Amino acid sequence: MEHFKLSLGLQYWRLYLMAVVLGIGGSFQYGIQVSVVAAPAVHVQTFVNYTWMWRYQTPVDESTKQLIWSFIVAVMSLGAWVGAINAGSLPVKYGRKKTMLFNSVVAVVAALFMIFSRTAKSFEMILIGRLLFGYNAGLGLSVHLMYLGESSPKKLRGFLTLTGSMFMALGKMMGQIIGIKEMMGTDEMWPFLLAISGIPAILPLLTLFFFPESPRYLYIDKGDSDGAKKALQWLWQEDDLKMELEDMQKERQSTQGEKAKTVKDILTCRCVRWQLLTLVLTCSGNQFSGYNALYFYAFDIFSESGAPEELRQYLTIGIGAMEFIAVMLCSFLIDRAGRKKLMGYGYLMMAVAMSLLTIMLCIKVPTSAALTLIIKHETIPGVAFALPADLFLQAWRPAAFVVSGTIGWLSMFLVGMCFSYVVNGMGQYCFLIFVIYCIVSGAFMIFLVPETKGKTMLEIMEDFNKLNYKNRETELATKF
Structure with a gap:
């Protein structure tokens, strides 16, 4: 029985439970908030007009x-x-667990603003609620991955960090389902629809107290070796932790006396130059690969391909369901195929998908064919979420998540604000602008980025140092 548990990794059930708690309280509720906002658009705009009339x-x-x-x-x-x-600062000062608890409170407060906005006749409360939900997502998704990545054994690190994408896809699908007019997409229910993503945030508030702090944070940042060992024993249910503790000790010694790095350090230090370049490409990839643009343009895709108007909302639910299935598939492949191949060939598949989608829109193929193509496009989304946790040592990791979050969220804002103008200017050819990005990113991942699968943090750093200091000997020879 014990051998059966070890072979399936069932001794890590507490770690899996923590991934579920963080996933539901973070990524899942973010996915709901992203997808529900489109459903009550008409009702919210009517409310804005009503409020304006009442005031002026x-x-x-x-x-x-x-x-x-x-x-x-x-x-x-x-x-x-x-x-x-x-x-970049809260998880360093207060720890990963306390930051996640604080972040859950933010989501609950945001939900209260949404619920009482109509009673208060204030569309500004909706703005505040959306702003707080955004803050919750930006902080929570980064710390979520930080917490899980630092608590996981290297053989499960890819799978567990990808659970964030799994729950996000599930949240999007659930948000699309509850947003239909037969459920909560009505004039009476829209405040509760916008607020519903605050409910999953209650779960971490009730359960995170029972989980330990990140072992790597305790050992490397706080120097608490006993606390780190107890946390690992509780999460992994293993007694032989010698290799993991030695790896932490080596990493702590390599950064002994160093303070947590800043964003400026990441942008200027040669020792993380290739990690930064990889981070930039992967974190902007979910936006500039056309992934979210497909969501923005989904109704128009179905319109172009001949779908009846009354069916488009349900076809969008189909996209969400297929995205969830695709991410589930990736979660089982990531620690077998590796991040490098999965992302590199995934980008090339996206380039092909975008090219074919453009052709389909031009010749107005049936809706089912367009939907199938979208499903193919979504076979690799979310792998980028697993990569940043692998690229940086403990001292650099919080600042790295600031960089990744800034790139990701500003890219999303840019695509969301500008893509409609691209559509107006280029029509059915609008997706071709993403093809070049996908080809360049795919080639970069396949030919230049080292694999991180099954490696310790120090081994990954050594692989990247071969790129960061590739010309050092040549430079020294020239100088002397």
Whole structure:
């Protein structure tokens, strides 16, 4: 029986449970918030007009109403950017667990703003709620991956960090389902629909107290070797932790006396130059590969391919369901195939998918074919979430998540604000702009980035140092 547990990794059930708690309280509720905002658009805009009339005794003009609605949608990305910036300081000062507890409180407060916005006749409360939900997402997604990555054995690190993408995809699908007009997408229920993503945030508030702090944070940042050992024993249910503790000790010695690095350090230090370049490409990849643009343009894709208007909302649910299945598939492949191959060939598949999608839109193929292509496109999303946790040592990791969060959220804001203009200018050819990015990123991942699968943090650093200091001997020979 014990051998059976070890072979399936069942002795890590507490670690899996922690991944579920963090996933539901973080990524899942973020996925819901992203997907539910489109469903009540008409009802919220009607509420904005009603509130404006109540205050000023005149209806709001169409351009002002559209501007308010656009800002309600976009402000979440700006809040997430602020949260991502704080992901560099709060987890260092207060620890990963306390930061996640604080972040759950933020989500609950955001939900209360949404619920009482109609009673207070204040669309500004919706803006504040969306801003707080964004802050919650920006801080939570970074610390979530930090917490899991530092608590996981190297053989499970890819799978467990990818659970964030799994729960995010599940949240998107659930948000699309509950947002239909037969459920909560009505004029009476829209405040509760916008607030519903605050409910999953209650789970970490009730359960995280029973989980230990990140072992690597305790050992490397705080020097608490006994606390780190107890945390590992509780999470892994193993007595022989010699190799893991030795790895932590080596990493602690390599950064002995160093303070936590800043964003400036990452941007200027040669020793992480290739890690930074890899981070930039992967974190902007979910946006500039056309992934979110497909969501923005989904209704128009179905329109172009001949889908009846009454079916488009349900076809969008189909996209969410297929994304969830695809991410589940990736979670089982990532620690077998490796990050490098999965992402590199995934980008090349995206380039092919975007090219074929453009052709389908031009010749107006049936909706089922367009949907199949979207499913193919979504076979590799979310792997980028697992990579940043692998690339940096403990002292660099919080600042690295600030960089990754800033790139990701500002890229999302840029695509969300600008893609409609691209569509207007290029029509059905709008997705071709993503093809070049996918080809370049795929080639970079396949030919230049070292594999991180099954390696310790120090081994990964040594592989990248071969790139960071590739010309050192040549430079020294020239100098002397």
